[in-house]
Amino acid sequence: xxxxxxxxxxxxxxxxxxxxxxxxxxxxxxxxxxxxxxxxxxxxxxxxxxxxxxxxxxxxxxxxxxxxxxxxxxxxxxxxxxxxxxxxxxxxxxxxxxxxxxxxxxxxxxxxxxxxxxxxxxxxxxxxxxxxxxxxxxxxxxxxxxxxxxxxxxxxxxxxxxxxxxxxxxxxxxxxxxxxxxxxxxxxxxxxxxxxxxxxxxx
Numbered sequence: 001x002x003x004x005x006x007x008x009x010x011x012x013x014x015x016x017x018x019x020x021x022x023x024x025x026x027x028x029x030x031x032x033x034x035x036x037x038x039x040x041x042x043x044x045x046x047x048x049x050x051x052x053x054x055x056x057x058x059x060x061x062x063x064x065x066x067x068x069x070x071x072x073x074x075x076x077x078x079x080x081x082x083x084x085x086x087x088x089x090x091x092x093x094x095x096x097x098x099x100x101x102x103x104x105x106x107x108x109x110x111x112x113x114x115x116x117x118x119x120x121x122x123x124x125x126x127x128x129x130x131x132x133x134x135x136x137x138x139x140x141x142x143x144x145x146x147x148x149x150x151x152x153x154x155x156x157x158x159x160x161x162x163x164x165x166x167x168x169x170x171x172x173x174x175x176x177x178x179x180x181x182x183x184x185x186x187x188x189x190x191x192x193x194x195x196x197x198x199x200x201x202x203x
Contacts, residue, residue, distance in 0.1 A: 001074070003139040004067040007127040023050040066123065066132075068139035073112070073121050091115035093144040095133060098156045100126070106150045108133055111163045112140075119162050 024047065031043035060078055067074040073085045092113050097106040107125030110133040114120055123133050137144050147159075157164045 001067045001069050003135050004065055005128070005132045005135060006065050007061065008129065009062070011127065020051065020054055023047075066121065066128075066136065068136055073136075073140075075121060085120045087140065089114045090120065090140065090142070093137060093140065093142050094147065094160060095137070095144045096147045096156060096159075097125075097150040098153050099150065100153055109156060110136065110144070111160050113160065113162065117162050122163055122165075 028043075028047065031040050031047060060080070063076065063080070064078050065074075065076050068087075071087055073087060073090075074082070075085075076082045090112055094111050096109050096111070098109050099106050108123075108130045109125060110121070110123040110128075111119065112121040121136075123136065151159070
């Protein structure tokens, strides 16, 4: 393999620590409170489960990669799916900068497409550094198109049709996922507290 790259580790490390800093103190307090009534194993199980899920997520992220061989472009996603695209099908390579709601500054985007306009590879600055993108371009021995102006995500998707992931075409879905994640977490903690015999606000 000519080049093999992994996403920014610092980003996921921050997410994992944020989750642990929220769940571990709460479940730890419930564990010690449960020592008095014998229900501490439930709190301990919740603590072990949340820690285990964070470790699994971190391991999956570490296994994610993008690679370039002499004949293919390889990509392994977060959930383990692996794709291999022949380099011979590359028709266009573009490196642009876009504004996103997740970052105050413009982030780089690398998009590689076929002659049919389908996406072969897309690297987003949220997960990959500009040096990573340049490494891929160098490994492909190509000269990417470099739009001078910084554009919005909508303009980027309009200029490069087929580059958007399915969830990026449904912004409401992302909002619902965040809300659902918060509700599930809150419900899990309240459920454990109820099992342990603690009540808050009548729950």
